[in-house]
Amino acid sequence: MASLGLRRLAHEPFEDASPLSSDSVAVAGALRSLSISHRAVLVLHHALDLSVEAVATELGIPVGTVKSRLARARTALRPLLDDERTDHE
DSSP, rough: HHHHHHHHHHSOOOOOOOOHHHHHHHHHHHTTTTTTTHHHHHHHISSOOOOOOHHHHHHHHHHHHHHHHHHHHHHHHHHHHHHHHHOOO
Protein backbone atom coordinates (compact mmCIF):
# COMPACT_ATOMS: atom_id res chain seq x y z
CA MET A 1 0.00 0.00 0.00
CA ALA A 2 2.57 2.59 1.08
CA SER A 3 5.12 1.29 -1.41
CA LEU A 4 2.57 1.72 -4.20
CA GLY A 5 2.01 5.32 -3.12
CA LEU A 6 5.74 5.99 -3.09
CA ARG A 7 6.13 4.53 -6.58
CA ARG A 8 3.32 6.72 -7.86
CA LEU A 9 4.83 9.84 -6.30
CA ALA A 10 8.16 9.07 -7.93
CA HIS A 11 6.61 8.98 -11.40
CA GLU A 12 3.80 11.51 -11.35
CA PRO A 13 4.60 15.22 -11.26
CA PHE A 14 2.57 17.50 -9.05
CA GLU A 15 0.39 19.64 -11.25
CA ASP A 16 -0.95 22.25 -8.85
CA ALA A 17 1.28 22.17 -5.81
CA SER A 18 0.66 25.05 -3.45
CA PRO A 19 3.60 26.69 -1.68
CA LEU A 20 4.70 25.05 1.54
CA SER A 21 4.02 26.81 4.82
CA SER A 22 6.90 27.49 7.19
CA ASP A 23 5.45 24.81 9.49
CA SER A 24 5.56 22.26 6.67
CA VAL A 25 9.15 23.15 5.91
CA ALA A 26 10.04 22.83 9.61
CA VAL A 27 8.40 19.41 9.87
CA ALA A 28 10.12 18.18 6.69
CA GLY A 29 13.49 19.36 7.99
CA ALA A 30 12.92 17.73 11.35
CA LEU A 31 11.87 14.47 9.70
CA ARG A 32 15.07 14.45 7.63
CA SER A 33 17.08 14.41 10.86
CA LEU A 34 15.49 11.11 11.95
CA SER A 35 16.65 7.63 10.99
CA ILE A 36 14.77 6.06 8.11
CA SER A 37 13.13 3.54 10.46
CA HIS A 38 11.75 6.30 12.69
CA ARG A 39 10.74 8.44 9.74
CA ALA A 40 8.94 5.52 8.10
CA VAL A 41 6.74 4.74 11.10
CA LEU A 42 5.87 8.42 11.61
CA VAL A 43 4.93 9.03 7.99
CA LEU A 44 2.96 5.81 7.61
CA HIS A 45 1.09 6.31 10.88
CA HIS A 46 0.53 10.08 10.96
CA ALA A 47 0.71 11.27 7.35
CA LEU A 48 -0.88 8.24 5.69
CA ASP A 49 -3.15 7.54 8.65
CA LEU A 50 -2.32 3.84 8.89
CA SER A 51 -3.05 2.02 12.13
CA VAL A 52 -0.13 0.74 14.19
CA GLU A 53 -1.05 -2.76 13.05
CA ALA A 54 -1.08 -1.71 9.39
CA VAL A 55 2.32 -0.02 9.78
CA ALA A 56 3.69 -3.23 11.30
CA THR A 57 2.34 -5.26 8.40
CA GLU A 58 3.63 -2.81 5.78
CA LEU A 59 7.13 -2.75 7.27
CA GLY A 60 7.22 -6.41 8.29
CA ILE A 61 7.98 -5.65 11.93
CA PRO A 62 6.18 -6.45 15.21
CA VAL A 63 3.49 -4.10 16.54
CA GLY A 64 5.58 -3.48 19.67
CA THR A 65 8.48 -2.30 17.50
CA VAL A 66 6.20 0.15 15.71
CA LYS A 67 5.01 1.52 19.05
CA SER A 68 8.52 1.93 20.43
CA ARG A 69 9.78 3.56 17.22
CA LEU A 70 6.83 5.96 17.23
CA ALA A 71 7.56 6.93 20.83
CA ARG A 72 11.26 7.43 20.17
CA ALA A 73 10.63 9.35 16.95
CA ARG A 74 8.15 11.70 18.64
CA THR A 75 10.64 12.26 21.46
CA ALA A 76 13.36 13.10 18.93
CA LEU A 77 11.08 15.45 16.95
CA ARG A 78 9.73 17.40 19.90
CA PRO A 79 12.82 19.56 20.61
CA LEU A 80 13.42 20.14 16.91
CA LEU A 81 9.92 21.45 16.34
CA ASP A 82 9.86 23.42 19.60
CA ASP A 83 13.07 25.16 18.47
CA GLU A 84 11.45 26.08 15.16
CA ARG A 85 8.33 27.40 16.86
CA THR A 86 10.41 29.56 19.21
CA ASP A 87 12.51 30.92 16.32
CA HIS A 88 9.40 32.14 14.47
CA GLU A 89 7.69 33.82 17.44
